Amino acid sequence: MSGSYLVDTDWAINHLNGQERTRQRLEELVASGLWFSTISLAEVYEGIYYSNNPAGNEKSLVEFLQDVTVISVDEETSRLFGKERGHLRSVGQMISDFDLMIGVTALQHNFTLLTNNRRHFENIEGLRIESLT
Numbered sequence: 001m002s003g004s005y006l007v008d009t010d011w012a013i014n015h016l017n018g019q020e021r022t023r024q025r026l027e028e029l030v031a032s033g034l035w036f037s038t039i040s041l042a043e044v045y046e047g048i049y050y051s052n053n054p055a056g057n058e059k060s061l062v063e064f065l066q067d068v069t070v071i072s073v074d075e076e077t078s079r080l081f082g083k084e085r086g087h088l089r090s091v092g093q094m095i096s097d098f099d100l101m102i103g104v105t106a107l108q109h110n111f112t113l114l115t116n117n118r119r120h121f122e123n124i125e126g127l128r129i130e131s132l133t
Contacts, residue, residue, distance in 0.1 A: 004033035005130070006106040007068060008115035009040040009098075013047065016060045021132055025114075026067070035111060036068040039101050071109070073101060080104040084124060093123045103127050 007026070014022040026034065048057040081104050088094055095103075099117075103124040106113040112128040113121060121127055 004035055004109070004111050005029050006035045006037060006071075006102070006109070006111040006113050007040065008102060008113055008117065009043045010116050011114045012036065012040060012044055012064060014116075015064060016044070016057065025132060029114075030067050034068040035071045035109070036065070037102050037105050038070060038072045039098050039105070041070060043098065071105060073105065077101065077105055077108055080108055087125075088123060095120055095123060100124070 011022055048054050051057050084104055099120045103121045112130050114130050116131050116133045
């Protein structure tokens with residue numbers, strides 16, 4: 001899976017909202033392999049069901065999911081989460097559980113994380129990040 005990309009929640013939302021720069025970059029990368037965490041999927045579904053147009057937004061999500069492979073958390077992801085959480089706690093650099101789980105998923109599979117929320121992930125050692133901002 002090396003050379004592939006993990007799409008963070010913010011990029012998915014930007015894509016679903018028609019943000020052209022994000023759409024264009026994802027189109028450029030689709031042949032390299034785009035992955036999407038079940039954690040991000042849950043976050044996007046929360047937004048869909050909170051929105052004023054759940055049916056239309058869910059239809060857009062289904063279309064987006066055709067271009068990505070959804071990846072689940074497994075035992076190794078959980079181990080890496082615990083290891084990284086322990087390290088971050090010891091140095092006083094906490095990040096949200098969801099962001100950490102997404103970040104260690106990228107590490108586990110040697111993905112580059114596509115996110116504009118660099119500050120959410122910058123303390124995860126060894127994580128490659130691509131941003132549009």
